Amino acid sequence: MTNTDIKARQPLANQEQSLHLLRQMLRIRRFEEKSTELYSAMKIRGFLHLYIGEEAVAVGVAEALSTDDAVVATYREHGHAIVRGMSMGAIMAEMYGKVDGCCRGRGGSMHLFDAEHRLYGGNAIVGGGFPIAVGLALADHLQKKARVTCCCFGEGAMAEGEFHESMNLASLWQLPVLFVCENNFYAMGTALELSESVVDLSSKAAAYAVPTATVDGMDVIAVAEAAKKASDTVRETGAPFFLECRTYRFRPHSMFDPELYRSKQEVDGWKQRCPILSLTNRLKEKGWIDDSTLEKLEEDIATEIASAVDFAEQSEWESVEDLTRFVYSDVGVN
Amino acid sequence: MEQQLRKMTYRDALNEGLREALQKDERVFLMGEDVGRYGGCFAVSKGLLDEFGPERIRDTPLSESAFTGAGIGAALGGMRPIVEIMTVNFSLLALDQIMNNAATYLHMSGGLFNVPLVIRMATGGGKQLAAQHSHSLEGWYAHIPGIKVLCPATLEDARGMLWSALLDPDPVLIFEPAVLYPMERTLAVDAGPVAIDKAKLHREGKDLSLISYGSCLHKCFDAAAILAEDGIEVDVIDLRTLRPLDTESFLTSVAKTHRALIVDEGWRSGSLAAEVSARIMEQAFYQLDAPVERICSAEVPMPYAKHMEEAALPQVASIVATARRMVHG
Incomplete structure (x- = not known):
């Protein structure tokens, strides 16, 4: 059993990779900032859970996954969908509720699915994705496919019975699941120490004989390295691994959250550790990025987002005649 | 052969x-x-x-x-x-x-x-x-x-x-x-896969449609045999698939018998029997000679004692008595 404690910050790998990681984090950040605007403009409705502050986790973990691996995520999954390779247009149109959305506008922000990139949601039931991830890994095990199923969840989900049932099953049957705990220290508004009798989350996985590691989730380089080791272990052993990424949500839980449960001082403290800001600063120190490069990067991302918004605006609404389509499969569809 | x-x-x-x-x-x-x-x-x-x-x-x-x-x-x-x-x-x-x-x-x-x-x-x-x-x-x-x-x-x-x-x-x-x-x-000996989108008419009669599924179907068979001795002939329909319901099967039967009795082991309120009954009312109301009736389980948590459990579940005697009343008034 290994438990890698949070280390001092990792050295930057190389310029190209570091810039790539920065770009991915910025794509998520700017996409979500735009989404907030569009929510206020009432273009996006329903629940909207922002990942802002936590980008290093999705981006770092994605580096460790191949296109053939599967991802099971939560209702806070815009970042996972973007770094998985889905087009921003398909995601934005989905949040608009338009037919060109990745799920024809039926799922919205909380239910992003993509067959090509093997993203199995987007689940709005906390803990609901655990068993599905175990099942996907079971299918790979039975079909002798050497793939990893990455199951992302918040620390709040670890109080659900499904976490314990699934951790036990994955370990008992030795199934290739990479469990990634995005520990942002609040289950909606309930602090970790108010919801868990044991706040050392890795020890819960270790109790099921699952190897664990804990990493600074605000350091994308560290997350990428830890996720690579973790996924390598899953690939080599065909067995589960538990990776805890300690991170923080800068924005409210959803669009209806006055944030009574945490202080501005605490939030500001974490914002000092913004994964995008800190990587940018380190790149500047190294001389690997300058203001004009950064400006160009921002421009490119702004263009990508503008085109996604345009795509969503232009897309049609699904015909109401299709309301009952896909309650059951069309004949011949499998 | x-x-x-x-x-x-x-x-x-x-x-x-x-x-x-x-x-x-x-x-x-x-x-x-x-x-x-x-x-x-x-x-x-x-x-x-x-x-x-x-x-x-x-x-x-x-x-x-x-x-x-x-x-x-x-x-x-x-x-x-x-x-x-x-x-x-x-x-x-x-x-x-x-x-x-x-x-x-x-x-x-x-x-x-x-x-x-x-x-x-x-x-x-x-x-x-x-x-x-x-x-x-x-x-x-x-x-x-x-x-x-x-x-x-x-x-x-x-x-x-x-x-x-x-x-x-x-x-x-x-x-x-x-x-x-x-x-x-x-x-x-050569039994194989069966359709899962159709109900099955097991027994034919002109006087009443007994609509059921699962273990209650067998109680309906017994009831139908007893009723036949009285000269009451009933259709016995096994719904088989509860979703999606083969509505056509019981509407066709009711068009012939003009009376429907649904036997369902579920609790009555909001039951499958209620759904079947509603569909008959909606789609075959003018075919009916008597109100649709239901025999369901008593709305209690199931007791352990044998006599109490029997009293809670649909039974052959109650099916027979209800059918007789529906046919003869």
Whole structure:
């Protein structure tokens, strides 16, 4: 059993990779900032859970996954969908509720699915994705496919019975699941120490004989390295691994959250550790990025987002005649 | 040519269906509590572990939500899992997975992900198992769009519904009335897969339509025989598939008999019987010579004592008495 404690910050790998990681984090950040605007403009409705502050986790973990691996995520999954390779247009149109959305506008922000990139949601039931991830890994095990199923969840989900049932099953049957705990220290508004009798989350996985590691989730380089080791272990052993990424949500839980449960001082403290800001600063120190490069990067991302918004605006609404389509499969569809 | 018949139990028929499915398709596997070494809580999967090995006959921990959800995941991943939940009562621990995931994925993903999963479970009372082990919740499950709900009452269906369910691209729940496991009948030697989208008219008569499914179907058979001695001839319809309902089957019958009595082991309020009744009222009101009636279980948690349990469940005597009153006034 290994438990890698949070280390001092990792050295930057190389310029190209570091810039790539920065770009991915910025794509998520700017996409979500735009989404907030569009929510206020009432273009996006329903629940909207922002990942802002936590980008290093999705981006770092994605580096460790191949296109053939599967991802099971939560209702806070815009970042996972973007770094998985889905087009921003398909995601934005989905949040608009338009037919060109990745799920024809039926799922919205909380239910992003993509067959090509093997993203199995987007689940709005906390803990609901655990068993599905175990099942996907079971299918790979039975079909002798050497793939990893990455199951992302918040620390709040670890109080659900499904976490314990699934951790036990994955370990008992030795199934290739990479469990990634995005520990942002609040289950909606309930602090970790108010919801868990044991706040050392890795020890819960270790109790099921699952190897664990804990990493600074605000350091994308560290997350990428830890996720690579973790996924390598899953690939080599065909067995589960538990990776805890300690991170923080800068924005409210959803669009209806006055944030009574945490202080501005605490939030500001974490914002000092913004994964995008800190990587940018380190790149500047190294001389690997300058203001004009950064400006160009921002421009490119702004263009990508503008085109996604345009795509969503232009897309049609699904015909109401299709309301009952896909309650059951069309004949011949499998 | 005379059809060759074999004597066997409902349990044997289910076992044969499972064996056939495991032989026919390598993607099929069975998982659930005690399905392997124990041979199944009701001995339905007896012998399968020896024949197919522990990778395909998987004993699970007591984690209904995890192994049912794992069935969904495995189905999404290219397998054809059969999940056995020991009884419908325990299925409530997996309800989140069934309702929030299995039933929603296809529609919610805009048609991207269908879930070809079969879930089997025992259902119903009549074995003095008291309040937590006697539920008939199949009608409740039939409320949920996105899943199909089957209830085999005969050996043909016990043997043949499973393969048809496995061929279905969407989640199918099969409810096996526990009192039927030891029921002995004959089954054709060449019995095979059966349709899962049609009800079946088992007995024909002109005076009244008895509409039922599951273990109550057999009570309807007994009642029909008694009624025939009085000169009352009834149609006996086995709904077989509770979702989607074969509405045409009972509307056709009612158009002939002009009287309908529904016998359903579920509780009356919001029951499947209520749905059948409403459809008759909506679509065949002017065909009726008498109000549609229902015989359901008493709305109480099931008591243990035999006489009390019998009083709570639909019985042949009450079916006969109600039918007589409906026909003769």
